[in-house]
Amino acid sequence: MAVINRIAGFADEMTAWRRHLHAHPEIGFDCHETAAFVVERLQEFGIEKIETGIAESGVVAVIEGQGDGPCIGLRADMDALPMEEVTGLDYASKMPGKMHACGHDGHTTMLLAAAKYLAETRNFAGKVVLIFQPAEEGPGGGRVMVEEGVLSRHAVDQVYALHTLPGAPEGTFETTPGPIMAAVDSLHVDVIGQGGHGAFPHETRDPVIAAVAIVQAIQTIVTRNRNPLDDLVISVTQIHTGSADNIIPESAYINATIRTFSPEVQAMVHRRLREVADGTAAAHGVRAEVRIDLGYPATLNDGEKTSFAADVAREVVGADAVIADRTREMGAEDFSYMLQERPGCYLFLGQGEGPGLHHPGFNFNDAVAPVGASFFARLVERAQPMSGAN
Template identity: 60%
Template sequence: MPVVNRIADYAQDMVGWRHHLHRNPELGLDCHQTAAFVAARLREFGVDEVHEGLAETGVVAIIRGQGAGPVTGLRADMDALPMDEETGADWASEVPGRMHACGHDGHTTMLLGAARYLAETRNFSGAVALIFQPAEETTGGGRIMVEEGLMDRFGISEVYALHTDPAGALGEFRTTPGPIMAAVDDFEIFITGKGGHAAQPHNCLDPMPCALAIGQALHTIVSRNANPLQGIVVSLTQVHGGSAMNVIPEEVRLAGTVRTFDPDLRNLAEARLRTIVEGQALAYGVTARVSYERSYPPTVNHVDQTGFAVDVARGVGGSVVDDLSPEMGAEDFSYMLNARPGAFLFLGQGIGPSVHHPKFDFNDEAAPFGASFFARLIETRQPLGHGLHPSRDGG
């Protein structure tokens, strides 16, 4: 039974919710309209509690089952990206410079679909906490919600999430125990010399040669400092300096990102970057300053919970891949997995433009698969009259 029949019955309602969200994208923590839409739907479904204002615009809904049992958290993200849409869809973004290019409108829709079913049927013990989170793409709404006491406040013992996957077949679930997505660090390098006329370099202290040398040397962190069997990416993504063809600039700014899975390798990358910048600045006689920000930690799936989620997915999807190679992208669901056991899975929506692409659009046909997965996960983990799922102890 790939999709729950009752969820299939209101698949068109889910399409309507998703198209509304897609037309009205919001950024970061400023998801006020999205949160209001979510809260209104949840109240229509008859959930027991709706809590608003977590991480400014986050929403948590509680649905109680029948009898005592644990509380399982299910998470969806709500924010969009600051980019222009090129899908040409009838439901395309109506807000210039914003679009749902990562499928968060679909994630929210899938969790709303599960909420409607679970509120109607309540064929489970304990309770479910539905977590609608802002700012996955930017400031880390997941981190903020955890820091605000999300897990303890609602008694959550395990937590699960799905992410749409335009590289997977429709209905295919893909995941792996252990690291599945990388830690992300961002850096800026400011190189300062003495500007002047480009025809008189001897009267200047040109920061540009130092910037170019640093850019080249940064790639040796991967090729000559890191274990070649470990995953690491160092990408220089911005170079800013100068304003005219005949002017040597006073300052050049470099910026980029570092992706790792291993904490020791993460430390090595930062240390080597700082040493390279310091050494090159000394060699070229300029000054340099590094701003290095550690952002999301790696997303690490817990072994038992991943195995359980895979079992559930096998009853819902067309196929399941349980040994997915880790990806170098980052996810702030990592903070929730650091706080509680759980698992993060990808749900295939059919091959198409990648996420963060102006032509990306969530495939509405995938939504019933995701909603059914969430619903079956709760019913399987918290069956009526039996406490926890017999192969899991909830810890």
């Protein structure tokens, strides 16, 4: 089996949907126009059970199959990024400072296409729950949708999601059992000193020197406190302080991102960050106020569901085009909240060469949309076959 013929037949329609979404990006939880577009398409497909306003602008639709059976959930994220587009495309973003630079326009399109096919054929038992989610890029629409009962209310048994992957060969799939993406937390340190004249540093308690020392000391957590076999990234990404060359400021601010897979490593890092910041600050006669914001947990694929999803992907694109043991990565994804609640699998779909994710020149490859949609559709048919079907 390859790309489903019926889905390939409305590839042009999919391209039109995707390019409309690309030209009209929305960010965070404010995806109301995108949601309205999704609802309009779902209604055109004859889908009647549609819920709106979940996690502010999320959409959930239910397609009933033929006969009793379990319930599978398919998720697509809808939100864009707060950045300027530089592609020069005729369907480039019309919204200043907003851009679909992570392929969520393509994700939404692929799930819509699968919905159209599944609503036409109903070649499955039980039901399918289509989850169109806002705020994946932050602050976590997936968590809110789980908290608002999307999975429990519809008795979803398993969940799946796709993400485009630039740089991987067009139309290939990559996934792995267990951890596939990292947990992400944010470190905030305010270093409080005593400012004064730059010509008389002995009369001050300099937060700048202390902040620099804290940043340097943080790196020892990775090199000296971590087992080399455990993955860990701590990247300091911001230092803000000062206003003039002759003023020692009162305070300095440090920001960092923390990426882990193991809860034990995560706990160790949080503890050591506080110890390093407090101790280094004290050594410099200043004070450190440390805050660690918990972000998305690690994305953990279920082993059995991952094996199943890889088999379905092989049906669609062939065995040579599926990598089922890819190396896990330090990016993060809020589909992790759904995988905490239900077994399932997160997969990447190769889209060929071009600018990477979150790049101002990125553009989703429309040629792979029928591949992703066919995967979603066949996943449902294989997971929930009608009586007598295979």
